Amino acid sequence: MATANHNLSNYDKSTIPNAKDFRFGIVVSEWNTEVTEGLYNGALEALLDCGATQDHITRWNVPGSYELIYGSKKMLQQNVDVVIAIGCVIQGETKHFDFVCQGVTQGIKDLNILYDKPTIFCVLTDNTMQQSLERSGGKHGNKGTEAAITAIKMVALNQK
Ligand SMILES: Nc1c(NC[C@H](O)[C@H](O)[C@H](O)CO)[nH]c(=O)[nH]c1=O
Ligand SMILES: CC(=O)[C@@H](O)COP(=O)(O)O
Numbered sequence: 060m061a062t063a064n065h066n067l068s069n070y071d072k073s074t075i076p077n078a079k080d081f082r083f084g085i086v087v088s089e090w091n092t093e094v095t096e097g098l099y100n101g102a103l104e105a106l107l108d109c110g111a112t113q114d115h116i117t118r119w120n121v122p123g124s125y126e127l128i129y130g131s132k133k134m135l136q137q138n139v140d141v142v143i144a145i146g147c148v149i150q151g152e153t154k155h156f157d158f159v160c161q162g163v164t165q166g167i168k169d170l171n172i173l174y175d176k177p178t179i180f181c182v183l184t185d186n187t188m189q190q191s192l193e194r195s196g197g198k199h200g201n202k203g204t205e206a207a208i209t210a211i212k213m214v215a216l217n218q219k
Pocket of ligand 1: 088090091122123124146147148149150151159
């Protein structure tokens with residue numbers, strides 16, 4: 060199902076575990092901050108709405124989405140239960156988009172294999188800024204919200 064047919068911000072709170080004692084690391088890329096700040100705000104709002112406390116949420120910034128890999132690896136070594144990696148990669152004139160997207164995708168996949176704590180992939184890989192704005196609090200909802208709910212569910216799964 061394409062995002063256009065599914066609002067990224069929809070969740071049924073009654074089906075989400077209480078996140079009261081869960082500890083979250085959030086790593087945020089500084090490229091396209093008008094988008095990544097929107098993603099972060101969506102994630103933070105959802106975490107708090109589902110019972111997380113501010114003192115259990117740690118945020119670090121990294122220069123770009125490619126650095127989400129290293130930043131998430133270092134965050135996983137902190138006292139957290141899960142990491143949310145937030146980035147926005149937008150197609151430019153060259154193939155660099157392809158390499159950044161593939162690199163960060165594979166890197167975060169590798170972290171999910173190497174560590175017994177999940178890293179949530181909250182990275183937009185869009186053709187245009189408009190698409191990114193629509194997915195970070197616009198008409199298609201907020202992928203940050205989706206990532207927060209995913210993070211809560213994965214921590215609960217890991218604690219079974
Ligand atoms: N073009 C975008 C980038 N490029 C920068 C890379 O992520 C990386 O920081 C650089 O190659 C140095 O290692 N990053 C984004 O997050 N979004 C883009 O659209
Ligand atoms: C994803 C990128 O690195 C890209 O936005 C950079 O732009 P360009 O391909 O025009 O150099």
